Amino acid sequence: MTEWVHLRARGREERLEFARVTPRGGQGEAKAAPTLVFLHEGLGSVTLWRDFPQRLCDLLNVPGLVYSRYGYGRSTPRPRHEPLPADYLEQEAEMIVPALLEAISCPSPWLIGHSDGGSIALLAAAGATPVSGIAVIAPHWFVEEKCLSGIERARQAFEHGALRAKMGKYHQDADAVFYGWHDVWAHSERRDWSIAPALARLRCPVLALQGREDEYATLEQIEGVQRYAPHCVLKVIENCGHFPHLTRAEETGAAIADFIRQNRGGASS
Secondary structure, three states, X not given: OEEEEEEEEOOEEEEEEEEEEOOOOOOOOHHHOOOEEEEOOOOOOOHHHOOHHHHHHHHHOOOEEEEOOOOOOOOOOOOXXXXXXXXXXXXXXXXXXXXXXXXXXXXXXXXXXXXXXXXHHHHHHHOOOOOOEEEEEOOOOEOOHHHHHHHHHHHHHHHHOOHHHHXXXXXXXXXXXXXXXXXXXXXXXXXXXXXXXXXXXXXXXXXXXXXXXXXXXXXXXXXXXXXXXXXXXEEEXXXXXXXXXXXXXXXXXXXXXXXXXXXOOOOOO
């Protein structure tokens, strides 16, 4: 069931949609367990996680929470004339995630992030947000040519294929969502973007997963995380692209669940 949280951020009020996930195995362990908070990708939303949050919460018998960022899904739409800030990932990690967690009384969660959401999870955990640990699926910490090529293919699909109509089913303004995301990453100044300094500050348990055939990135995106944060555990999923939690949901869910079980007592950052 969709709920709403109102945050005062960036000089305005933002209404964000979120959904709570209740494990179907009962409430025994779930009552005292950290919540899993799911952070969606660059064109994602609550709905586009499909049933993965429920499956993972069921595996661990813990509660979960999924939300749509400002401008996405059924959250407050972002006006088309308002560009997505170049530091939108950093803003989300530093301002919105901690404000959301405080507003809904969700202390020290596990952050589960995909793509953009993975980058946000890395930044949040490296900053001042107390977390129990993070699992990042196909995150990005720097810009690759492969990423830029993938974004150009997405633009072609949006303008000449079925992507615009598909996104229209999940967002109030598909054009604002797509072009906000596209224009940040396609801008020439984006090529120098990197969050390497933040990676070196990671102290909490970190699992980084990626499909070997990821169409947006090479494995350097997770191998680099481990290089800056040597305690990070890597999981490469074979015969898999950019969406392991959808196309290889059982393997991805099992890997994350096993990692969380092994790190239940992990230190917060």
